[in-house]
Amino acid sequence: MERLIVESLNHSYGFTEILKDINFELNQGALGLLAKGSDKNEAIDKSQQIAVQFGLERRDFHKFPKDLSGGMKQRVSFSRALIIKPSLLFLDEPFSALDIGLKQELQSHLIELIHQKALTILFITHDLMEAIRLSDRILLLKAEPGRIVKHFKYELPQMQRDNEYIYKESANILLDKEIIETFELGVK
DSSP states (O other): OOOOOOOSOOSSSSOOOOOHHHEEETTTTEEHHHHHTTTTTHHHHHHHHHHTTTOOOOGGGOGGGGSHHHHHHHHHHHHHHHOOOEEEEESSSTTSSOOEEEEEEHHHHHHHHHHHHEEEEEEEEOOOOHHHHHHHHHEEEEEEEEEEEEEOOOSGGGGGGOOOHHHHHHHHHHHHHHHHHHTSSSSO
């Protein structure tokens, strides 16, 4: 069973290069590919490949994290998480600070990875359309006390969900009487 716990992840570890960031080279030791036994040259090569797949350019590889845009930092985060080929990935609002174009690009990349590698993702979001685009199942939660209000399951593969499908399913959820009552969506 794989297990990776990441607390308070940010981009201020003092990395001097993006590739070191993707390889998890921290002051206290090495994680990721290096911990799995890859030699340093192999780890760098694989890191470069995944960074390019996520839209980084080779000239970006030697930038300091402080010199990266928010979108570039998010690309590094996805590269860092996926370089070790996990079977399970936890994502907490991964697209919330991104512009619509980059959001759709990274979502499409994740959908492709899910399709190719049967990657399982536990995804937390407040964006209903994003949840419908990326999820097989959606659990709507309500706070105080935290509980599942409703469960939705989608059989149509993510790659086949176009905007029309996503808009229609969003409307269906927002028109659900239980959802309207629970989240006080009715007209006042």
